[in-house]
Ligand SMILES: O=P(O)(O)OP(=O)(O)OP(=O)(O)OC[C@H]1O[C@@H](n2cnc3c(O)ncnc32)[C@H](O)[C@@H]1O
């Protein structure tokens with residue numbers, strides 16, 4: 696099978712790495728926004744993960760005339776009524792993982808261990824310039840610790856503890872994280888339908 700090429704519409708290097716690994720088995724080569732100089736920043740003006748992923752994927756597909764997948768994702772914390780949700784990247788104002796983690800811990804400072812459930816969510820949208828679109832979702836349940844653990848991953852990974860592994864996502868290898876993560880789950884669902892989608 697000849698190699699196929701898509702653009703992953705992300706500026707987040709942590710996501711880009713995970714996508715490269717997850718797509719490797721599919722004979723799909725990947726570029727990300729870091730490989731393009733001239734593209735404008737796409738504002739995430741939607742009110743849901745799916746709207747934002749669709750905005751990113753559609754805009755970049757039109758601009759590059761290539762097939763594009765976009766990921767909109769975030770952390771949903773039950774005790775905070777679903778915050779930070781679609782605002783996860785900019786929770787503390789400015790795309791700063793450490794500041795976001797500090798704000799999350801501050802907001803949860805009075806919340807006991809038994810009420811610190813959270814979930815990571817991803818919606819993936821894959822589109823072609825002709826508009827052919829495929830949407831999948833993935834989630835993983837966990838709990839927010841009171842201090843960070845681990846150096847791997849990105850974003851809220853050092854605070855997100857996963858019961859099945861008894862460690863945080865930042866203590867997992869890439870392979871372990873991909874095997875249970877919201878992004879890994881959403882992308883595996885997408886890959887099942889990828890060949891059909893590619894032909895349309
Ligand atoms: O929009 P792009 O350019 O893809 O990059 P982004 O970082 O802004 O991505 P989102 O708009 O989808 O916001 C997602 C945020 O949710 C958090 N997040 C998502 N997936 C995560 C993961 O696997 N581990 C830790 N934090 C994650 C992290 O703070 C991300 O910045």
Ligand SMILES: [Mg+2]
Pocket residue numbers: 739784
């Ligand atoms: Mg973003």
